[in-house]
Amino acid sequence: MLVSSPEDYREAARRRLPRFLFDYIDGGSYTEATLARNVMDLREIALRQRVLKGSETIDLATTLFGETLGMPLTLAPVGLTGMYARRGEVQAARAAVRHNIPYTLSTVSVCPIEEVAGAIDVPIWFQLYVLKDRDFMQNVLERALAAGVKTLVFTVDMPVPGARYRDVHSGMSGPNAALRRMLQAVTHPQWAVDVGLRGRPHDLGNISAYRGAVTGLSDYIGWLGENFDPAISWKDLQWIRDFWPGNLVIKGILDPDDVADARALGANGLVVSNHGGRQLDGVTSTIAALPAIRAAAGNDLSLIVDSGFRSGLDVVRALCLGADAVSLGRSYIYALATGGEQAVDQILTLYAKEMRVAMTLIGASSIASLNPDMVSKF
Numbered sequence: 001m002l003v004s005s006p007e008d009y010r011e012a013a014r015r016r017l018p019r020f021l022f023d024y025i026d027g028g029s030y031t032e033a034t035l036a037r038n039v040m041d042l043r044e045i046a047l048r049q050r051v052l053k054g055s056e057t058i059d060l061a062t063t064l065f066g067e068t069l070g071m072p073l074t075l076a077p078v079g080l081t082g083m084y085a086r087r088g089e090v091q092a093a094r095a096a097v098r099h100n101i102p103y104t105l106s107t108v109s110v111c112p113i114e115e116v117a118g119a120i121d122v123p124i125w126f127q128l129y130v131l132k133d134r135d136f137m138q139n140v141l142e143r144a145l146a147a148g149v150k151t152l153v154f155t156v157d158m159p160v161p162g163a164r165y166r167d168v169h170s171g172m173s174g175p176n177a178a179l180r181r182m183l184q185a186v187t188h189p190q191w192a193v194d195v196g197l198r199g200r201p202h203d204l205g206n207i208s209a210y211r212g213a214v215t216g217l218s219d220y221i222g223w224l225g226e227n228f229d230p231a232i233s234w235k236d237l238q239w240i241r242d243f244w245p246g247n248l249v250i251k252g253i254l255d256p257d258d259v260a261d262a263r264a265l266g267a268n269g270l271v272v273s274n275h276g277g278r279q280l281d282g283v284t285s286t287i288a289a290l291p292a293i294r295a296a297a298g299n300d301l302s303l304i305v306d307s308g309f310r311s312g313l314d315v316v317r318a319l320c321l322g323a324d325a326v327s328l329g330r331s332y333i334y335a336l337a338t339g340g341e342q343a344v345d346q347i348l349t350l351y352a353k354e355m356r357v358a359m360t361l362i363g364a365s366s367i368a369s370l371n372p373d374m375v376s377k378f
Helices: 007-017 021-026 033-043 088-098 113-117 134-145 166-169 177-186 190-198 205-211 217-227 234-243 256-265 286-297 311-318 330-364
Strands: 045-047 063-064 067-069 071-077 125-129 149-153 247-253 269-270 301-306 326-327 375-377
Touching: 007 021, 007 330, 021 088, 021 177, 021 330, 033 045, 033 311, 033 326, 045 247, 045 311, 045 330, 071 088, 071 330, 088 113, 088 330, 113 134, 113 205, 125 134, 134 205, 134 234, 149 234, 177 190, 177 217, 234 256, 256 286, 269 286, 286 301, 286 311, 311 326, 311 330, 326 330
Parallel strands: 071 326, 125 149, 149 247, 247 269, 269 301, 301 326
Antiparallel strands: 045 375, 063 067
């Protein structure tokens, strides 16, 4: 099929992937109301078109945590990325480097920290969950430091997993899951050869390195379920800040009342996130939550926002409303599944093009010039 827009990659990925993998990345929790709200609320933010306000050049460069980025995007941590393309984390990281934006490796990646960090010549970011196994957390942090990681993205909105009913229906979890996944793989030969056969090992690389034993896809849900910690509180996280010498970014902030606790912990930045609508269904969208969190954060905390972003226009909307950067998840995974590293490169190029067009037509020549007066609600 012809792929000419970011949304086209979603349909291409749906055709190429076994259902359990497509539904895992495409779905949300419960009735998926928040999943839909993330997208719809962004579309309701109107860009204010201005005429004869253009500039000969549109500068997408920005600064985040003291580093200059090619544009205000990051690639979000996505579990099992290596199941969407052969050694997918490495391919995505390489594409991010070409655009001079950060790549964030998930705790539950297929490729371990050392493999991804060793494949590129700039530091990756690393994401860590709050887990009961503190020895694992310390081990993976030590390995991240040894691999040159300077920015830790600490996810705090998953003390328990949300109920993702689509995963049960698709075979990611539920009765006879392994058999159902195998049957789906057989009916998707391109994926089966490229990833199923040539992309091995299919284990959770960071966890397997710690356990000294293979932790495969069948163990994924069970291991996470056993290690989430619903009793965790802010005071229990202080050892992370004491241990980690680099940037600390708290991911999962959706209420301005939580900003003070993150600041007290010593966070350098926040990710305004509802986990892509995959945790507590029925909560507000991130774009609706963003302005109040920006007001609470002031200018001393960097703000990244994720969940629901499907275009460069969406990115511009968020930047106007106070975000310093947008973190892409599903968008780049759809592309990765469709065409690997090259397709991730292409979709990032599309985002940049869409941002430049939008900024030209609202009269903004740089990221710093974007402001709330450039958008309005319908």
